[in-house]
Amino acid sequence: MASQISLPPEVLRRAKEAAAAEAPAPAADASGMDAAEEQATRADFFEAVEYVNTQALQLSDDAQRKLFGLHCVATNGAPPPNDSPSFRTLYENMPESERAKDAAWRAAHEEHPQQLSAMRAYVDEVAREVPDFLLMAPEEDASDDQLAKVKNDLSACGINESNAPPPPPTRDVFEAARAGAASLKAFGDFDVNEIDDYHLTPLIHAVDAEREDSARLLLDAGADVNRSDDDGSTPLHYAALLGSTPLVRLLVDRGADRSLKDGDGNTAADVARSEGHSSLAELLT
Numbered sequence: 001m002a003s004q005i006s007l008p009p010e011v012l013r014r015a016k017e018a019a020a021a022e023a024p025a026p027a028a029d030a031s032g033m034d035a036a037e038e039q040a041t042r043a044d045f046f047e048a049v050e051y052v053n054t055q056a057l058q059l060s061d062d063a064q065r066k067l068f069g070l071h072c073v074a075t076n077g078a079p080p081p082n083d084s085p086s087f088r089t090l091y092e093n094m095p096e097s098e099r100a101k102d103a104a105w106r107a108a109h110e111e112h113p114q115q116l117s118a119m120r121a122y123v124d125e126v127a128r129e130v131p132d133f134l135l136m137a138p139e140e141d142a143s144d145d146q147l148a149k150v151k152n153d154l155s156a157c158g159i160n161e162s163n164a165p166p167p168p169p170t171r172d173v174f175e176a177a178r179a180g181a182a183s184l185k186a187f188g189d190f191d192v193n194e195i196d197d198y199h200l201t202p203l204i205h206a207v208d209a210e211r212e213d214s215a216r217l218l219l220d221a222g223a224d225v226n227r228s229d230d231d232g233s234t235p236l237h238y239a240a241l242l243g244s245t246p247l248v249r250l251l252v253d254r255g256a257d258r259s260l261k262d263g264d265g266n267t268a269a270d271v272a273r274s275e276g277h278s279s280l281a282e283l284l285t
Helices: 010-020 035-054 061-076 085-092 096-111 115-129 144-156 173-179 181-187 202-208 212-220 235-242 245-253 268-274 278-284
Strands: none
Touching: 035 061, 035 115, 061 096, 061 115, 096 115, 115 278, 173 181, 173 202, 173 212, 181 212, 202 212, 202 235, 212 245, 235 245, 235 268, 235 278, 245 278, 268 278
């Protein structure tokens, strides 16, 4: 029978520290990821751990053990050697529940010996157990303390809300969409569904440039979330191609049709899968 998962209380603290750490991953963690991919993986892992810790999830015993093992590898690395006399003595006196945890840690490390790989596997496992996890995860707003710190940092540079420099001018609404919401606002009146020579809308440009702020502003202004380019690719196809979870969340929340196909007959899920974004592909299926 499924039981409610309960991870140790230090899980969230350690995950936050891992996500916030500015130092690169240890050299031994030969993940093959570049700096941006490592940062994204750590952030996704933190989000998944927080989600598991704060939701009353009903997971099978097998799923709980797998998540526990992956979490151990992600945060602690390799399990302690099990061939020493002291460990054998300790193991002999372990209750069955602790032996199961030890076995889960070792099994996870055998499959994912690198910490970043274990982090990615943890996220994928949560997504498999809770198919809408990445779409359901709440967006975090900056706290008052964080906003105050930003204002203080700007003030130290002589910048405040009244004298902040305006965004640089842009040639057209498409360039403005790629530059950010501030540039769109400064651009003035425009047609949110205007198309360029390639049949790209401002929303597609915003998604392609991974400007969530521009995309949100355009959608608020009435942009067609399903308007495609001349190849049939919608904003959701572009977000799937990039593997951008925040943009996929935003577009789906605003009514993006996951079943639409591009000129090659591919849905957004197909595009995500072809680019190796397996978790995103499952969510878009």
